Amino acid sequence: FPFRLFPLREHGMNWRAKPLTCQEIQAFRKSKEVMDRFVRAYKLMLGFYGISLVNEETGELERAENWRERFENLNRFSHNNLRITRILKCLGEMGYEDYQVHLVKFFLTETLVEETLPNVKRSALDYFLFTVRSKEKRRELVHYAWQHFKPQSSFVWGPRDKLQRYR
Numbered sequence: 001f002p003f004r005l006f007p008l009r010e011h012g013m014n015w016r017a018k019p020l021t022c023q024e025i026q027a028f029r030k031s032k033e034v035m036d037r038f039v040r041a042y043k044l045m046l047g048f049y050g051i052s053l054v055n056e057e058t059g060e061l062e063r064a065e066n067w068r069e070r071f072e073n074l075n076r077f078s079h080n081n082l083r084i085t086r087i088l089k090c091l092g093e094m095g096y097e098d099y100q101v102h103l104v105k106f107f108l109t110e111t112l113v114e115e116t117l118p119n120v121k122r123s124a125l126d127y128f129l130f131t132v133r134s135k136e137k138r139r140e141l142v143h144y145a146w147q148h149f150k151p152q153s154s155f156v157w158g159p160r161d162k163l164q165r166y167r
Contacts, residue, residue, distance in 0.1 A: 005041050006083075006090035025093055038094055045087060049074060051106060059099035061106045071116050081123035088131035101137045104128045108141065112148035125157055139166065 007020045028034045043053050046061070050070025054060045064070070074080050084107075091100045107128055111121035125145060132138040142158040143166045149155045155163070 005045075006087050008086065008089050008093060010089075012086060020093070029095055035094070042087070042091070042096075042099070045083075049080070049084070051103075059096065059102040061102050071110070074117055075119040078119065078123070081120060081127070085123070085127045085131060088128055092131060092133045097133050097137070100132050101134070101141065104132055104141055105144065108145050108148070112145060112150075129157065 007017075007024075010019055028038070039053075039056060046053055047064060047066075048070065050064050050067035050073075051061050052064040054062050084103075088100050088103060091097070091103070104124070107117065107120060107124040110117045111124050117124075129138065129141055129145065132141060143163055146152065146155050146158060146163045
């Protein structure tokens with residue numbers, strides 16, 4: 001059957017590709033070789049998007065040298081947003097929740113603070129944010145997004161009263 005670089009437990013756009021089973025995920029996570037390949041594939045895709053993995057332990061990211069050219073591509077072609085959502089979900093399946101957090105925060109920063117990726121902003125807020133498995137980390141990211149969203153009064157991704165009280 002067709003191989004997926006970032007397999008999930010759900011169907012994607014390619015209906016011939018079979019979704020992963022929980023047993024397959026557990027087998028992948030136990031294999032050092034598979035997990036090393038997974039991180040290599042992640043780094044390869046990050047490079048395609050103009051992002052560098054600075055720290056494999058933490059998942060910390062920064063702009064790559066080619067970021068301007070690659071961000072232009074991200075802004076022009078929205079199909080990349082579906083792939084990024086898939087990558088984020090797969091990171092969660094494979095136990096890389098910290099990587100999820102760093103990637104989502106990277107996109108929130110680039111869309112809301114730096115304003116380099118205006119055409120990715122809706123996907124970052126509507127989809128990327130909600131792939132983060134950790135409820136606490138997701139709350140932190142929603143709060144971060146709210147702090148930088150303009151105008152703040154139009155922010156609809158969390159209850160304003162809770163966002164104002166969040167610590």
